[in-house]
Amino acid sequence: MPREPLSTTARWALTSLALSMLMPSLDTSIANAGLPILATAFDATFQQVQWIVLAYLLAITTLIVSVGRLGDSFGRRRLLLIGIGIFTAASLCCALSPGLGWLIGARAVQGLGAAIMFALTVALVADAVPKARAGSAMGLLATMSATGTTLGPSLGGLLMASVGWQAIFLLNVPLGLLNVWLVYRFLPADRASGPRVPFDYSGSAVLMLTLAAYALAMTLEGLMWPLLLASLCGAGVFILVEMKAQSPLIRLSLFSDARLSSSLALTLLVTTVMMTTLVVGPFYLHRGLGLSSAMVGVTLSVGPLLSALSGVPAGRLVDRFGAQRIVPGALLGMACGCALLALLPMSLGLPAYVLPIMLIAAGYALFQAANNTGLMAGVSQDQRGVVSAMLGLARNLGLITGAAVMGAVFALAAGDPTQAPATAIASGLHTTFGVATALMLLTLIISRVQATTRDSVNTAQPL
Structure with missing residues (x-):
């Protein structure tokens, strides 16, 4: 049955949301290539x-x-316009930085604007396009x-080499002005909502400090355990504050809904595994297979590029077959x-590495489209902003955890990855992806429990 085409207004509205996702994603990685x-x-x-x-990643994670x-109380479109304005102005300040x-x-500050854009873009889909x-x-x-995350390093390197480092931030100014107009117009x-x-503020402050402690624990090795303890204590304090709050930042009753709890857990675990491919891959390709730096870069782009190309087809599959079947x-x-990477013989060379990576990337694109669609479809209007933000938070925490924890697993199994011989690197890859396979089996169990719970409730109430 052919689908009804989107109206011109809906197309431009979706374009504005796409740009609102592209800009902060691009700046997540665009500065990395230019750090030297x-x-x-x-x-x-x-x-x-x-x-x-x-600074950029911490601001997003904590805010x-x-x-x-x-956004749920102030107005999501209104706050998105403010967020794009903050992001654009901060980008200009980055380019003009004297020190x-x-x-x-x-x-x-740019991370604050990015946090608003990440948090509200998914929440606004229901207002922009038909269900x-x-x-x-x-x-x-x-x-x-x-696309933004993949394009960032190469585009950043090109702009820095041809124009100067300021160009990676000035790029956001015309894009931001265009996006403000698109959001405002379409x-x-x-x-109108009820009483404001x-x-x-108390819950928000405690949560920000807790998330900052966790994120810093994953990046500052010498302070990892004290900061982890601080984040654990902070989580306990946050629960107590939310239990007493008149209008809590996060309604704790939300977590009693299996759809939300399982979707957040799946997002965290899946993004942890995706980050593993970016942590282990460069060392295996360079020191294990002996590829040049250029070839390592090209090979590492295969997975993210396939995820980017698979996104729209994955979304269409979700529309046709339903999120519950796709996840x-x-x-x-x-x-x-x-599992294939955990058992990979080095003698099979590059193709035996790339094919499993392509399978992981395609699965990730399908998961994102299905998981986000399935969860947001059951969220009430007044909770879309916070639930969308919690999905973004789970993704960020997964990326941070994957870089730190899975990187530590790889280093423990291979020794110093910068000095280890090829055989040790291969052993480290097998061990790390063995752990990743276990995490993915855990996601299958969670998904099965979620399906069983959903089947036992005939009429699910909105979150």
Whole structure:
């Protein structure tokens, strides 16, 4: 049965959301390739310029849930316009930075704008397109996210080499101005809501400090355990604060719904596994298979590129067959890819590495489209912002955890990856993806429990 085409207004509204996902995704990775250039420009050490990346990621991680909740009460379209404005203005400040401290501060403010854009873009899909096209829209947003992250390093390197480091930030100014106009012109105005509820400042502050402690624990090796303990205590304090709050940042009753709890757990585990491919891959390709740096870069782009190309087709499959049918198949495909890498003989060379990576990437694209569509379809209007933000938070925490924990597993199994021989690197890859396979089997169990719970409840209430 042919689908009804989108109206012109809906197409432009979806374009605005796609751009709102592309811009912050691009800036997640665009500065990475230029860290050596930035270190020279500001006469700084590598550890110092790393904060250009960390400040942005920390701001997103700590603020995304709070701004998502604020969007539910303040107006999602209105707050998205503000977020794009903050992101654009901060990008200009980054380009005009006279010193490293100024640049790091501007990147943190840019992260605030990015947090708003990440938190509200998915939540606004229901207002932009008909329900029957939600899966395709989610697939497009997944494509934009993967495209931005994949394109960032190469585009950043090209702009820095040809124009200068300021260009990687100035790029956002015309894009941001265009996006402000698109959102203002084509996204539906915020619906009138009931009485304005007070914002949970206490819960927001505790959650931000807790998430900051966890994120820093994953990046500062010397302080890992004290910061992990602090984040655990912070989580306990946050629960107590939310139990007493008049209008809590996150309604704790949400977690009693299996759809939300399982979707967040699946997102965290799946993104942890996806980050594993980016942590282990460069060492296996360079030191294990002996590829040149150029070939390593090309090979590493295969997975993200396939995820980007698979996003829209994955969304169409979700629209046709339903999210509940797609999620288990996507997880099974990723599990099989991880298992193949865990058993990979080095003698089979590059093709034996690339094919499982392609299987993992395609499964990830399917999972994102199906999981996000299935969850957001059951969310009430007044909770879309915070639930969308929690999905973004689970993704960010998965990426941080994958880089730290799975990187530690690889280093433990292979020794120092920068010095280890090819055989040790191969052993490290097998061990790390053995752990990744176990994580994917856990996702299949969670998915099965979710399906069983859903089948036992004939009429699920909105979150």
